């Protein structure tokens with residue numbers, strides 16, 4: 001049985017947060033050290049770290065760093081809580097689509113509201129952030145198990161963006177399913193969408209699969225349709241940034257098109273995500289905020305040293321799209337699988 005590595009994108013030292021700089025991968029493995037919450041906020045905005053679960057974990061540690069900073073500046077309890085609220089708001093303003101960010105910050109906010117002394121709050125926040133990180137890895141392994149049980153002994157899986165250890169606290173969601181299937185001895189080959197414009201697939205997923213020795217082919221995004229039509233792909237597994245009550249799912253731009261192609265070709269289309277990615281406060285994907293990122297991501301190659309479009313070119317750069325629940329074969333979570341997801345099934349799933 002294949003031995004899976006324990007790739008982690010972040011490390012909490014007790015008074016700083018080390019982040020693997022994902023902008024530099026796959027050619028350089030460089031770490032940056034965040035000693036304050038503003039560094040963490042910028043790391044999320046500039047995609048030093050990215051991926052829905054990962055930014056939730058990192059934001060939680062950002063609150064811890066902020067709390068330690070403020071505790072060193074003031075002994076006034078109300079002043080401390082007021083400043084901490086501003087820090088949480090700063091972290092909440094980093095990226096709008098992934099609901100895991102707000103899920104984690106809400107947990108931290110509840111601790112601040114319940115705390116009775118500054119020391120107690122700082123200690124409880126650190127305990128909670130460590131717990132969120134550790135729980136995420138366990139959650140991903142459960143997602144992996146449920147997902148691997150859906151797969152045959154031989155699969156050619158197309159995946160989009162990066163949903164691995166680098167997008168989480170470790171192990172990954174869609175890539176966690178692939179890891180679990182490999183660990184279970186299944187014959188898995190992965191077709192990796194490069195995922196323009198930020199190239200999370202080419203730069204990050206390919207890097208992770210290479211680290212694991214899992215067979216893969218890198219493809220450009222516009223090859224997916226033909227490879228499905230040619231019968232090479234046996235299923236599609238993607239991650240998620242926010243899932244509405246009816247199962248509509250926001251994920252990296254290009255996911256919606258994959259779902260339409262998969263439906264056209266009768267290929268199973270799976271979403272792998274923790275329950276913290278569900279936003280039951282919204283009834284459909286129409287309400288999910290879609291992040292518009294800088295035009296430079298489209299106008300230049302990733303290293304920003306070569307321009308690939310004329311001066312003056314106008315750019316659209318939505319970082320996510322929404323896949324209608326009707327296109328999703330099943331949503332794989334750490335608490336089980338929701339087949340043919342819709343509002344009724346999701347309400348029932350969360351009621352259990």
Ligand SMILES: CSC[C@H]1O[C@H](OP(=O)(O)O)[C@H](O)[C@@H]1O
Pocket residue numbers: 050051052053160161162163164167168172173174200238239240241251252253319
């Ligand atoms: C584990 S799901 C990660 C999810 O986040 C990615 O977006 P980004 O790289 O912009 O943070 C992508 O949508 C992935 O599916």
